[in-house]
Amino acid sequence: GENVEQHPSTLSVQEGxxxxxxxxxxxxxxxxxxxxxxxxxxxxxxxIDIRSxxxxxxxxxxxxxLNKTAKHFSLHITETQPEDSxxxxxAASKGNQGGKLIFGQGTELSVKP
Amino acid sequence: xxxxxQTPKYLVTQMGNDKSIKCEQNLGHDTMYWYKQDSKKFLKIxxxxxxxxxxxxxxxxNRFSPKSPDKAHLNLHINSLELGDSxxxxxASSQGGRxxxxxxxxxxxxxx
Numbered sequence: 001g002e003n004v005e006q007h008p009s010t011l012s013v014q015e016g017x018x019x020x021x022x023x024x025x026x027x028x029x030x031x032x033x034x035x036x037x038x039x040x041x042x043x044x045x046x047x048i049d050i051r052s053x054x055x056x057x058x059x060x061x062x063x064x065x066l067n068k069t070a071k072h073f074s075l076h077i078t079e080t081q082p083e084d085s086x087x088x089x090x091a092a093s094k095g096n097q098g099g100k101l102i103f104g105q106g107t108e109l110s111v112k113p
Numbered sequence: 114x115x116x117x118x119q120t121p122k123y124l125v126t127q128m129g130n131d132k133s134i135k136c137e138q139n140l141g142h143d144t145m146y147w148y149k150q151d152s153k154k155f156l157k158i159x160x161x162x163x164x165x166x167x168x169x170x171x172x173x174x175n176r177f178s179p180k181s182p183d184k185a186h187l188n189l190h191i192n193s194l195e196l197g198d199s200x201x202x203x204x205a206s207s208q209g210g211r212x213x214x215x216x217x218x219x220x221x222x223x224x225x
Contacts, residue, residue, distance in 0.1 A: 031211075032211050038154075043203060046213045089156060099168075099169075099209070099210030099211070100171075101214065105153075106155070
């Protein structure tokens with residue numbers, strides 16, 4: 001069945017370092033891959049997304065890469081700041097399924113000052 | 114102005130009761146969703162509606178009944194609440210199925 005595996009489950013970095021979170025999806029028909037940030041007690045907020053016709057996308061300190069052959073996509077955060085501390089979720093979707101997002105298990109990122 | 118708003122924010126109730134959660138979006142989107150986030154933070158889709166029509170029903174117990182009176186509203190009614198229903202329920206909306214989904218602030222449901 002459809003599945004998204006996300007690693008690591010927890011990640012601790014020093015302020016200013018880079019953080020990388022990796023996801024693997026099972027359904028090769030998936031074509032939309034968003035990343036959400038969820039702070040404690042808050043709603044998931046979209047931070048970046050990528051579609052299957054693009055290999056990489058960047059927005060300031062955040063970038064996402066997609067390898068369709070390996071069914072693998074990653075989130076890269078550079079120059080981390082304490083306010084980047086949150087749980088990050090990857091997700092995958094197929095365009096013909098009414099927007100159904102399959103989420104990864106989440107990564108709790110802690111940025112130490 | 115809140116784009117996707119849910120009420121109530123907190124819901125504490127006894128096992129066996131019936132309760133409803135309401136969701137409204139002012140983004141002009143045509144697709145709305147209900148997600149359940151369990152105690153381990155795992156997010157799972159429950160339902161999806163497009164222009165008031167049910168598109169996704171993810172094998173949720175039939176004690177859960179969504180209703181969409183118009184494309185800006187999607188409510189969730191839960192009958193005979195069980196302990197395992199305790200979770201945070203998020204409403205979301207998007208324009209079509211391949212566009213970014215915007216989440217509401219969630220409803221934390223606690224069953225005593």
